[in-house]
Amino acid sequence: MFSDTTNAKVVKLSTDSIFILDFPLEVLLKILSFVDAKCLYEVVILTCKFFKKLINCVDIQKTIFSIKYDENVISDALYVNSWRTLCFTYEKVNNWKKINKDESKLKKLKLSGHYAPVDAVHIMPCGTICVSGSRDRTALVWNLRDFIEEGAEVPSCSILQGHKGWVWAIDSDKNYPNQVITCSWDKSLKVWDLNSDNKESFATYEYHPAAVLDIKCHDNVYTTSCFDKSIRVFDPRSNSIVLHSMHHRRPVVCVDVTDKYIISGSEDQTIGIYDVRAGKLLRKLNLDTPVLCMNTGVEQGFNYLRVGGKCGSLIVFDITDDRFTLLDSTELWEHYKLTTLCNFSGCIIAGSQNGFVRCYKPDRSSTLIHKFQAHFGEVSASYSLNNLLVTGGAPISSYGLVAEHRGSAFNHSHKKYSYDYDLTRKFTPHSLP
Numbered sequence: 001m002f003s004d005t006t007n008a009k010v011v012k013l014s015t016d017s018i019f020i021l022d023f024p025l026e027v028l029l030k031i032l033s034f035v036d037a038k039c040l041y042e043v044v045i046l047t048c049k050f051f052k053k054l055i056n057c058v059d060i061q062k063t064i065f066s067i068k069y070d071e072n073v074i075s076d077a078l079y080v081n082s083w084r085t086l087c088f089t090y091e092k093v094n095n096w097k098k099i100n101k102d103e104s105k106l107k108k109l110k111l112s113g114h115y116a117p118v119d120a121v122h123i124m125p126c127g128t129i130c131v132s133g134s135r136d137r138t139a140l141v142w143n144l145r146d147f148i149e150e151g152a153e154v155p156s157c158s159i160l161q162g163h164k165g166w167v168w169a170i171d172s173d174k175n176y177p178n179q180v181i182t183c184s185w186d187k188s189l190k191v192w193d194l195n196s197d198n199k200e201s202f203a204t205y206e207y208h209p210a211a212v213l214d215i216k217c218h219d220n221v222y223t224t225s226c227f228d229k230s231i232r233v234f235d236p237r238s239n240s241i242v243l244h245s246m247h248h249r250r251p252v253v254c255v256d257v258t259d260k261y262i263i264s265g266s267e268d269q270t271i272g273i274y275d276v277r278a279g280k281l282l283r284k285l286n287l288d289t290p291v292l293c294m295n296t297g298v299e300q301g302f303n304y305l306r307v308g309g310k311c312g313s314l315i316v317f318d319i320t321d322d323r324f325t326l327l328d329s330t331e332l333w334e335h336y337k338l339t340t341l342c343n344f345s346g347c348i349i350a351g352s353q354n355g356f357v358r359c360y361k362p363d364r365s366s367t368l369i370h371k372f373q374a375h376f377g378e379v380s381a382s383y384s385l386n387n388l389l390v391t392g393g394a395p396i397s398s399y400g401l402v403a404e405h406r407g408s409a410f411n412h413s414h415k416k417y418s419y420d421y422d423l424t425r426k427f428t429p430h431s432l433p
Contacts, residue, residue, distance in 0.1 A: 021050060029060070033067040037087040040064075058083060065090070073363050079303050079318055079327070086301030089362060092346030096359060096369045108372075109147060113140045113157050117377070118392030122170040123385040125177040129194065130390050131160075133167030139182050141194060144388070160192050162201050165211070173217035183212035183224065191236070207234060207241055216257045223262055225252035231264050231274065247272050247281045254294050260322070265291030265307065273324055285324060287315060295341035295348070300362045308338030308350065316364055330366045332358065340391070344384035349391075351379030357391060 020028065032055075035044060045055045054060055061083035066074055069090045073080075080086055111132070120133035130142040139160040147154055165186030172180045178195045187208045190201035210227035217223075221242065222234045231252055233243035243262075250268035257263070261282065262274040271285040271294075289309030296319070297304035303320040304327075312333035318325045332338055333352045340351040347359040347369055355375040361367040377394035384390070 028054075029063055030067060033064050037084075037091045041084055041087070061087070069094075076302065076363050079320055080301055081298060081303050081320075082301045084301075085299070089300045089346045093361060093369065095345070096347065099370055109154065111140075111142055111154060111157075113159075114138070117380065117394035119166065119168050119380050120170045120182075121381045121383045121390040121392040122172065122180065123383055123388055123390060124172055124180065124194070125174050125385075127386050127388060130388075131170050131180050131182075132390075132392055133170050133182055133184075134392075135166040137161075137163045137165060137167060137184070139163075139167050139170065139180075139192075141180075148388070158194075158199055160190075160199055160201070162190055162204075163188065168211065168213055169215045171215045171217045173220060175220055181215060181217055181222065183215045185211040187211060189215070189222065189224070189234075203236065205234065205236070205239075207232070210251075213251065214254045216255055218257050223255055223257050225255040225264055227251045229266070229268075231255055231262060231272075233262070243276075243279075245272075245274055245281065247274070247284070250290075253291055256294050256296065258296070263294065263305065265294050267291070269309075271305075271307065282322075283324060285317065285326075289313065289315075292337060292339055293341045295343065297343070297348075297362055300343055300346070302362060304362075304364075306341055306348065308332075308341050310337045312336050312338050312352065314338060314341075314348075314350065314360075314366060328364050330364075332360075332366070339378055339380055340382040342382045342384050342389075344382075344389045345387070349382050349384065349389065351382055351391060351393070353378045355379060355393065357382070 032040060040055065045052050065083050065087050114132065114134040114136050116135035118132050118134045122131045124131065128143065128145040128148060130144055131139055133139045141158040141160065142154055144154060160182065163182065163184040163186050165184045167182050167184050169183045170180060178193055180192050180194060181189055183189045187206060187210060189205040189212060191203040192201050208226050212224050212226055214225040215222055220237060222236065224232050226232065229248045229251060230244060230246045232241055235242050248264065248266040248268050248270065250266050252264050252266045254265045255262065260276060262276060264272040267290040269287045269290055271291060273282045275282040287309065289311040291307055291309050293308040295306045297306065303318060305317040305319050307315040312331060314330045314332050316328045318327050332350055336352040336354050338350055338352055342349045346362065348362055350358045350360060355373050355377055356371055357374045357379055358368060359370040361369060374391050375393035379391055379393045381392040382390065
């Protein structure tokens with residue numbers, strides 16, 4: 001009992017208190033749907049055993065998602081690998097709506113240094129270093145820390161010289177975060193130590209008979225696709241090729257690696273699924289277009305393999321339980337090629353020959369969220385890591401697009417040819433050169 005001596009009122013508190021756990025399940029789920037994904041899955045889930053058991057239930061996660069987001073994703077429920085991941089993904093997707101309402105929240109910045117088109121871009125595991133490769137036979141190293149933290153200009157870059165042909169692909173191994181691997185039309189791979197003052201490669205591998213068109217570094221080995229219609233897996237520790245397969249009839253343009261498979265896309269209008277454990281080709285997927293780029297939706301919560309080609313269509317396969325069955329084909333561009341794909345801030349980033357970058361929802365609806373002109377020619381490469389996005393393209397110049405996403409705020413800055421994206425500061429157009 002509480003007594004207020006100033007106005008002689010007496011208030012009695014009921015001994016029958018109501019707790020949140022006393023609510024019906026339907027009401028409780030409605031309340032949880034208002035909690036953001038990070039708080040729900042990283043804080044609320046740890047408060048008590050009841051919430052841990054409740055939120056870890058897949059059916060509950062699915063229900064919370066359907067209440068939280070008015071999406072048609074439920075029709076894609078068979079292809080979802082994690083409703084928890086999907087909740088994080090669509091929370092990021094909703095942030096793009098703020099950009100569409102107020103584009104001043106976007107910031108773009110040009111990375112200039114190459115004098116020929118940029119065909120490869122990569123962000124190092126640290127998240128602040130960008131490496132770009134060009135037809136001028138060099139790779140440039142950009143330190144984006146000042147831009148990420150303060151939105152400042154990127155003052156200078158380091159030059160990696162040594163290739164005798166176009167630098168066509170770049171990658172790094174998370175086990176060696178300071179090393180970057182470049183591959184070129186001169187048939188070689190070069191390994192560079194970015195911490196070294198000596199900007200010369202400390203290792204060169206020349207085991208390809210033709211141009212190296214793509215590379216993926218994983219588990220201390222290099223998986224490459226080559227103009228000679230082959231894929232190879234190379235172990236630099238033993239300096240030997242541990243796998244070589246020629247199951248395509250034309251050059252292999254792109255390659256991706258999962259725990260089980262090496263997925264290769266070729267100009268012969270097929271995708272090869274190579275089973276690493278069995279040591280043989282599992283199957284081939286036949287298309288009606290040469291393959292130019294590939295991307296998976298696993299990190300966004302979907303068991304999708306997405307493919308882009310010369311026809312301008314986005315082709316989606318279901319890779320649940322290793323099915324690799326065709327689900328959809330959506331025309332994104334009518335008269336242009338789909339040249340690059342990557343995941344960024346919940347959406348799919350797609351580039352084409354007209355210089356535009358488009359952002360689509362990650363489900364099969366392929367709903368357009370946002371678009372911007374990143375280059376004045378072909379958008380030939382894109383790469384994202386955490387909150388950063390980089391694109392490379394033509395015409396001549398070092399074009400990069402970098403993006404940062406902080407919570408629900410976005411930054412974008414603009415400079416003529418390529419753009420650096422920080423999705424939180426004000427949009428400032430710069431004068432043309």
